[in-house]
Amino acid sequence: MPRQLVASAPRRADIAEYDLPEMMPNEVRVKIQYASPKHGSELAAFRNESPHLADYYDEDWHTFLPRELKEKEEHGNFGKWNLGNQWVGIITEAGEEVKDYAVGDRVCGYGGIREFHAVNAIDNFYLLKMPESMSWQNALCFDPAQFALGAIRDANVRAGDRVAVFGLGAIGQIAAQMARLAGAGYVAVIDPIEDRRTAAIEAGADEGFDPVNEDVGFKLKNATGRMGVDVIIETSASEQALQASLRGLAYGGTIAYVGWARAFKGGLDLGREAHFNNAKIVFSRACSEPNPDYPRWSWRRIEETCWSMLEKGQIRCDHVIHPLVPFEQCAEGYETFVDREPAKSIKLGVAF
Template sequence: MVRQLVLSEPKQLVIEEYEDRQLEPKEVRLQTLYSGISAGTELTSYHGSSPHLNKRWDSGRRLFVASEGDGVRYPVRDLGYEEVGQVVECGPDVTELAEGQLVYGPWGHRTHHIADEEFVRQRLLPSDLDPVLGIFAHIGATALNGVHDANIRIGETVAIFGLGVVGQIVAQLAKRSGAYVVGIDLYDKRLSLATDLKAIDLAINASDGSAAEQIKDITNKRGADVSIEVTGATRALNEAIRATAYASRVVAMGFYQGEATGLFLGEEFHHSRINVVCSQISGVAPEASYRWNRIRLYQTIMRLQAEGVLSLKPLITHMFPFDQATEAFHTIVQQPAETLQVVIDFTQPIRN
């Protein structure tokens, strides 16, 4: 029996059950151990603000168009993309895998998942890595892709707007790339954590005046060589543009929903020739596409954790058993200053 977390309507979560099917010869069955909750993408579905819920994505033309009933609607059954699990059954033609092996990958908040052998073979967890750290494969790959898109040079000043989970990983990666890193956030706990993890050199609380003006002051009026916006708030994107040096780059990693407010494109963007580039996991920079893909990003994040280059376990602030998933989402929404990575723990017994 498979149990799956489903969003039946905005802010309403239920657990559905269904019988799992038999394996095909080259498939394996995974039992989920841990599943991370994304405080960005998943919450857009939770709140009903995702454009996929009121428009239709035309993949052929890469356009959102008016929906006439064929867009994504509730219930939403594809919640979750930060999972780690264990092989519990192999099809008869599976030759390279064995029961007990640990696997990371996106398959949703569900107790079990069926995957083909190749999917699993490419996503085996390093043997010396704490299993719970497998949840960071996808979200870590998103962060790494953003740092690649930033084209950071050693010695540059990099301003990171937003130190949630993705921002924290971006900060660590930028610092390990030889940058002088400025972290900006509204919550002192996030700034302190990034400082303690040696991910940032300077912490700025966004409520203490203009971050852009402070960054201009510490860079001899030049501004950040690169700014990376990770909050998904268009006002923060505007401040990132203001903070950035003439003819330099802003990487927009946030998921911006609805109409943009507080974005003044006739000001610094126009007069400072700022290059704004979107970065998210659906694609890599064209010039790197021969060498980099999603699997390599995943595997690199796992390797960097195993080698101790990245320290991501401190980002996990809360763990809830699967049958308390509703409380987990409520905690993220109601206590943003106290939460970073929230994890659903499937190893704890599920009450009937």
């Protein structure tokens, strides 16, 4: 039987067998070569800390409402939940109704880390064909690229702007490259992990700062002749990072807040630079509709633009997928590199 990575209990991952269903006429079967999880929202659920466990976001009310007790008990779905976000693989079978895909096509899609996926192949935007020139690393970064592009657009990054990116996971790494593509004249990156800063600088950022050992806000002011940066992309969801962002932002500048924050426990003082410097904070989430630039821009346009950029190699993500572990070790790899020691990774990759 085929195998998959599952969350068997809070903060515990295992490899388990699953049934391979009979393929439908509209489906293709894909043998997976590479896969990757999310390091943000999925991790919160893996730790049993997600705000969605007790409450849910109601689309009509645009607010969080409490779940019923029984639903709360079942929502975690531990023991059945296939961990993972995206995969790359080769089509090995195609149903009789499938016209746009063929056996041997290399494709990317959404789904858990498992050996085979059966996917609808009729009018499915999310079954993405990959040209030979496209790297599997770029394909696996399709999801974080969307939130990076959303932040760049929401912050209105323009040619010549000075930009700082806080947090150098996959979203931050890609946002730094996109800022340069948008014409930023200066790009600084901020993360406590030296290897992440080095990777971002090698991909085109100008310089990096360590928020643990440096006054990053003052460093940004010093690097820009006391003015501060025009735009900050904040992906870490740390209150200390937000405080440093407000300190390093130019008067009237914009912070695009991308990170999925938890309740702040202290360290944020809005009576300092935030109060004096006319800062603007934009909460950025690419998949919230309607888009701020609707109807010209939508989530689908963001998706299409990101795939095109990744497909053409305008962004490079070979350094973003790190480390790469074999499927046989992915349970241990997930627990270590995603949950317990995230400083050792940027975005975990799994090779089959």
